[in-house]
Amino acid sequence: xxxxxxxxxxxxxxxxxxxxxxxxxxxxxxxxxxxxxxxxxxxxxxxxxxxxxxxxxxxxxxxxxxxxxxxxxxxxxxxxxxxxxxxxxxxxxxxxxxxxxxxxxxxxxxxxxxxxxxxxxxxxxxxxxxxxxxxxxxxxxxxxxxxxxxxxxxxxxxxxxxxxxxxxxxxxxxxxxxxxxxxxxxxxxxxxxxxxxxxxxxxxxxxxxxxxxxxxxxxxxxxxxxxxxxxxxxxxxxxxxxxxxxxxxxxxxxxxxxxxxxxxxxxxxxxxxxxxxxxxxxxxxxxxxxxxxxxxxxxxxxxxxxxxxxxxxxxxxxxxxxxxxxxxxxxxxxxxxxxxxxxxxxxxxxxxxxxx
Amino acid sequence: xxxxxxxxxxxxxxxxxxxxxxxxxxxxxxxxxxxxxxxxxxxxxxxxxxxxxxxxxxxxxxxxxxxxxxxxxxxxxxxxxxxxxxxxxxxxxxxxxxxxxxxxxxxxxxxxxxxxxxxxxxxxxxxxxxxxxxxxxxxxxxxxxxxxxxxxxxxxxxxxxxxxxxxxxxxxxxxxxxxxxxxxxxxxxxxxxxxxxxxxxxxxxxxxxxxxxxxxxxxxxxxxxxxxxxxxxxxxxxxxxxxxxxxxxxxxxxxxxxxxxxxxxxxxxxxxxxxxxxxxxxxxxxxxxxxxxxxxxxxxxxxxxxxxxxxxxxxxxxxxxxxxxxxxxxxxxxxxxxxxxxxxxxxxxxxxxxxxxxxxxxxx
Numbered sequence: 001x002x003x004x005x006x007x008x009x010x011x012x013x014x015x016x017x018x019x020x021x022x023x024x025x026x027x028x029x030x031x032x033x034x035x036x037x038x039x040x041x042x043x044x045x046x047x048x049x050x051x052x053x054x055x056x057x058x059x060x061x062x063x064x065x066x067x068x069x070x071x072x073x074x075x076x077x078x079x080x081x082x083x084x085x086x087x088x089x090x091x092x093x094x095x096x097x098x099x100x101x102x103x104x105x106x107x108x109x110x111x112x113x114x115x116x117x118x119x120x121x122x123x124x125x126x127x128x129x130x131x132x133x134x135x136x137x138x139x140x141x142x143x144x145x146x147x148x149x150x151x152x153x154x155x156x157x158x159x160x161x162x163x164x165x166x167x168x169x170x171x172x173x174x175x176x177x178x179x180x181x182x183x184x185x186x187x188x189x190x191x192x193x194x195x196x197x198x199x200x201x202x203x204x205x206x207x208x209x210x211x212x213x214x215x216x217x218x219x220x221x222x223x224x225x226x227x228x229x230x231x232x233x234x235x236x237x238x239x240x241x242x243x244x245x246x247x248x249x250x251x252x253x254x255x256x257x258x259x260x261x262x263x264x265x266x267x268x269x270x271x272x273x274x275x276x277x278x279x280x281x282x283x284x285x286x287x288x289x290x291x292x293x294x295x296x297x298x299x300x301x302x303x304x305x306x307x308x309x310x311x312x313x314x315x316x317x318x319x320x321x322x323x324x325x326x327x328x329x330x331x332x333x334x335x336x337x338x339x340x341x342x343x344x345x346x347x348x349x350x351x352x353x354x355x356x
Numbered sequence: 357x358x359x360x361x362x363x364x365x366x367x368x369x370x371x372x373x374x375x376x377x378x379x380x381x382x383x384x385x386x387x388x389x390x391x392x393x394x395x396x397x398x399x400x401x402x403x404x405x406x407x408x409x410x411x412x413x414x415x416x417x418x419x420x421x422x423x424x425x426x427x428x429x430x431x432x433x434x435x436x437x438x439x440x441x442x443x444x445x446x447x448x449x450x451x452x453x454x455x456x457x458x459x460x461x462x463x464x465x466x467x468x469x470x471x472x473x474x475x476x477x478x479x480x481x482x483x484x485x486x487x488x489x490x491x492x493x494x495x496x497x498x499x500x501x502x503x504x505x506x507x508x509x510x511x512x513x514x515x516x517x518x519x520x521x522x523x524x525x526x527x528x529x530x531x532x533x534x535x536x537x538x539x540x541x542x543x544x545x546x547x548x549x550x551x552x553x554x555x556x557x558x559x560x561x562x563x564x565x566x567x568x569x570x571x572x573x574x575x576x577x578x579x580x581x582x583x584x585x586x587x588x589x590x591x592x593x594x595x596x597x598x599x600x601x602x603x604x605x606x607x608x609x610x611x612x613x614x615x616x617x618x619x620x621x622x623x624x625x626x627x628x629x630x631x632x633x634x635x636x637x638x639x640x641x642x643x644x645x646x647x648x649x650x651x652x653x654x655x656x657x658x659x660x661x662x663x664x665x666x667x668x669x670x671x672x673x674x675x676x677x678x679x680x681x682x683x684x685x686x687x688x689x690x691x692x693x694x695x696x697x698x699x700x701x702x703x704x705x706x707x708x709x710x711x712x713x714x715x716x717x718x719x720x
Contacts, residue, residue, distance in 0.1 A: 036680065066673045068680045070635030072626055075554075076418050077670050083414065084674055094534065098627065118534070157631065158523065160533050188519075344533040355523065 027088065029053060029262055030081035031065040032074060034093035035191040041216025041235040042190065043067065045252040046092045046115075048236070052255030053262050061262060071095025075102055082107040088265045090258070091115065093190075094159070100124060111270050113261060116161060118341070120272055127257060130278030131161075132168035132340065133307045134250035134286060135212070136314035137300055138232045139172025141247050141289075142210040143180045144296045145230050150181045152208030154199045156190045156215045158355045164343040165214050168314040170350055176299070183208055184352050193219040204229065210247075221245060230291065237287035248300070249287035256282055276337060279308040315340060320348040361703040371701045376649070379697035380661075383690040390685060396676055404675050405668035405686075415671075419663045421554050421625070425450070425634075427562045427659035428617035429641035431569045432610030434650040438573075439606045440586045445492065445507030446614040447638025448514035449485040453615020454622040455518055456484025458629050461544035462526060462537060473543045477619055485615015486608045488514065493607035497600040503607075511638070519631050526629060537629040546624035558620035562656075565613060569652040582606070614638060643687070647694055665690070 031050050033043035050063050064086065069077045074096050081089050082103055091100045092115040100114045104124045117126040142151040151173055155162045166184060173180040183206055185199040192215075200211055200220035204227055211231040213220040218241035224231035225245035233239065233249025257277065264270040277283030286304055289297045306312035317329035322345065330336030346354050384406075388398035409415035429446045436443040457477040464473050492506040523535040531538075546556040573579040585592040585602050593599065622633055644662050648654030669683030 030674070064674050064677070066670055066680075069670075070632070072630065072633050073422075073635045075625070076422070076667070079414075079418075080667075080670050080674060095630065095632075098539065118531075157535070159535060342533045 026060060026062045027262070027266055028084070028086040029061050029063045030084075030086035030089045031063065032069050032077055032081070032089070032091045032093075032096060033065055033067045034071065034095070035068060035216055037065065037067050039191050039216045040218055040238060040241070042252070043092065043216070045236045046090070046254055049254030049258040050090075053258050056259050057262055057266070060266060069096075071099075075099035078103045079106070082110045087111060088113070088262060088270075094161075111265055120274060122272055125261070125272050125274065127275040127277070128161075129252060129283040130276060131250055131252075131284055132164045132314055133278045134284050135165045135168040136172035136307065136312075137286065137303050138212055138248060138250065139169035139174075140176050140303055141292065141296055141300050142169070142212060142230075142232075143173035143175075143177040144299065145247065145292060146177075146180070146210045148207045148209045149177070149179065150183060150207045150209065152200075152203035152206075152211045153182060153184045154196060154203065154211065154213040154215055154220045155184055155186050157188060158186065158344075160341055160343045162214045163346070163354065164315075164340050166350070167343065167347045169212055171314060171319075171347060172303075174349055180349075182350055182352070184350075186355065187215050189215065191216045193217040196220050197223050200224065218242065233287060239287065239290065244291060246287070247291055248289045251285040251287055253283055253285045279304060280310070321345045322348055322350060324348060358708050360706045360708045361699070362706050364702060364704050367701050375697040375701050376654075376694060379693040380690070382697075383686070383693040386689050386693070387686045390682065390689075391678070394678070394682075396678060400676060401672060401678065404672045406664065408671060409664055409667050415667055417553055417555055418667055419660060420559055421556070422663035422666055423656075423659040424559050424562045424624075425617040425621050425637045426641050426644045426662055427656055428558075428565055428620070429610075429614045429638060430644040430648065430655045430659060431562075431565045431652060432613030433641055433645040434569070434648070434652070434655060435573075435582065435606040435609045437645060438582050438586045438650055439602055440589065441496070441603060441606055442504045443489065443492070443507050443607060443610050444504050444642065445489070445509075445511045445638070446610060446641055447634060447636065448507070448511035449488045449611040449614035450618035450621075450634055450638045451511075451514040451518050452488040453481040453485035453618030454629065454633055455514075455521065455618075456487075456615070457481030457619030458526075458537070458540075458622060461540045461623065464544065465538055465541055469543055471543070474546065474623070477544060477623060478616060481619025482612045482616045485611040485613070485618065487611070488615070489607040489611020490604070493604050497603045503603075518629065518633070522629050522631055528628075535631050539628045540623065544623060545627060546620065554625075556620070556624035558617075558624045561616065561620060562659075566652045566656045573652060578605075614641075643691055647691065649698070661690075662687070 031046060033046060035043040037043055037047045047065065050065060053061060054063055066077045071093060078089065078091060078099055088111045090113045094116045097114060097117045097119055100112050101119060101121060101124060104112045104121055108123055110123065112124040114124055114126050116128045120126055153166055153169060155166060170182050183203055185202050187195045187199045189195050196215045196217050197219040200223035203211060204223065209229045211220055211224045213234045216235060218238045221231040221233060221238055221242040225242040230247050231242065231245050233246050235252050237249045237251055239246045289300050313334035315335040317334055319327045319335055321327060330339045391398045391401040409419060433443060433446060457480045460473055460477045460480060488510060491510060492503040495501040495506050496503040522537055526537045528536055528538045546558055549555040549557060581597050585597055622629060626633055640662065644655060644658045647658035665683055665687055669680060672678040673680060
């Protein structure tokens with residue numbers, strides 16, 4: 001009786017939703033986001049990638065997302081996607097690693113794609129982007145645009161990905177202005193506009209006049225705009241939030257990868273892999289260079305091209321730690337991928353202590 | 357014309373019983389209006405939010421798992437709140453409990469330490485929570501410092517200690533320098549009640565806590581003393597109940613249960629320490645305690661309802677594409693309705709013409 005009632009209601013619900021008429025035939029692709037889709041940064045950009053799947057493969061797939069999923073409580077949300085017939089699931093934050101692996105073990109016929117992760121399985125791929133390539137470019141721009149000689153950085157958490165970004169930013173800045181100084185403040189959150197803005201203001205109060213950020217909201221950029229200073233967008237082109245301030249933005253371009261992986265599931269060629277794409281693969285893109293003189297723009301474009309073509313590596317050897325010791329050159333002419341992925345030191349010239 | 361709240365002489369017992377039910381109904385009605393305003397069918401939403409999870413064994417299990425830390429913490433908090441003491445820092449006690457319990461898990465990692473590991477972890481977790489809660493209790497009892505502020509501020513201290521540990525001494529040496537500990541061995545992981553499920557034995561602890569709290573609260577002298585202290589502090593003082601002792605005891609109970617919840621969550625669900633181990637359980641539990649009207653069984657029910665809104669909310673995102681904000685909105689509506697229902701049972705709403713409040717008071 002109870003079951004009958006549920007069925008009746010479920011049918012009513014289905015009729016009400018209506019859209020899922022041919023749902024059975026389509027490949028269901030699910031996404032787990034760490035922030036709200038409206039963060040205009042990290043999660044927003046993954047959602048742009050999801051929409052790219054819908055646009056290009058809309059007749060064959062159906063996509064779904066669950067937003068603002070806390071990392072410590074994500075296993076259920078991931079499993080819920082797996083249970084509801086999603087055969088390809090993207091979990092888009094590092095903290096989803098163990099939960100993704102746990103659910104993947106239970107659902108061997110479902111494919112998982114874990115962003116920025118380091119552990120894989122037969123049905124779990126990992127993918128990430130070399131954002132540090134873009135950060136080297138914005139470091140150069142920052143050093144050129146700064147009048148005070150002090151540039152700033154709002155970091156989320158001192159994890160390797162963020163630390164490598166700070167180092168690349170600083171090395172870029174140093175390459176055009178050896179006496180450049182950097183100040184760093186941690187927001188201890190990926191997305192918290194209030195905290196991010198406070199961190200930005202603290203930096204601007206200390207004489208910073210060009211601001212970079214590795215947090216997801218446009219708040220730091222807006223703080224710089226309010227003071228008539230410069231900054232860079234994060235994850236997506238944030239020019240509409242700071243038309244006079246944004247010099248450029250490092251744009252995460254997940255769409256191509258998402259479409260490609262979805263196609264692979266559709267034609268049965270999906271295999272577990274690890275992808276780390278940079279400017280050359282198009283996974284990292286630079287927003288238009290604006291609000292800067294032509295010579296700075298030219299320099300930025302040349303650096304971008306040099307990195308894309310492989311002529312320049314932001315972590316080319318020798319790299320020195322803060323205390324002056326040289327880092328072992330693991331990759332021949334530059335640091336190895338593993339060294340960058342596990343980076344937990346500041347390079348020489350950064351007068352700050354890495355929290356650890 | 358003004359609206360005035362006038363205390364009822366004798367609140368009706370029936371009304372008191374019916375209030376939460378009516379509040380729930382009102383919340384669903386208001387939630388339905390919001391859903392309809394968003395252009396979706398309220399019936400479909402009701403189905404996805406409530407009926408489907410309640411008729412699906414997997415969702416029921418997840419609901420119980422999610423409710424476990426909420427209920428454990430809220431039971432402890434109800435002791436504090438009954439005594440009119442405001443422990444807002446259960447989140448911190450949760451974290452310190454997780455840290456203290458984990459010391460054993462990490463110390464025995466990779467060894468073949470046996471069955472003693474888990475009980476010791478749970479005990480240390482509880483003690484850790486008690487220790488953390490004793491600080492605001494001591495400051496309150498000795499110096500009269502507001503426990504609201506101290507307990508809340510200690511949450512941030514606890515978070516930073518955890519952050520330091522997982523980035524520093526407890527960082528997994530093979531984890532690419534990411535801030536997290538090693539994953540616990542099986543000996544340090546709570547056993548599951550059934551294979552393949554996620555129901556760990558922490559669930560039973562929550563049930564035990566509810567029953568024990570019910571007995572203590574309603575059938576012991578201590579419970580009686582607590583109620584008197586909260587409802588009539590002057591009377592309690594005249595009868596020689598020590599406020600200081602009560603403060604310590606209720607903080608120990610709520611800190612201990614929050615600490616236990618912390619180690620249960622880490623050893624049962626997450627399996628390792630990370631910079632963030634709680635999506636705000638310590639704070640959500642405050643809502644659960646009040647939704648359950650500080651009654652142990654009420655809290656059990658409220659914890660389940662709260663868990664249901666999370667799980668239903670995820671299902672609604674997946675099947676109806678309703679945003680997560682709707683879940684939060686609904687949780688807000690629910691709390692609002694329950695508090696309003698409570699107020700309406702105790703007070704009568706009256707429309708008063710003209711005269712200011714003081715005059716009306718004097719006339720009455």
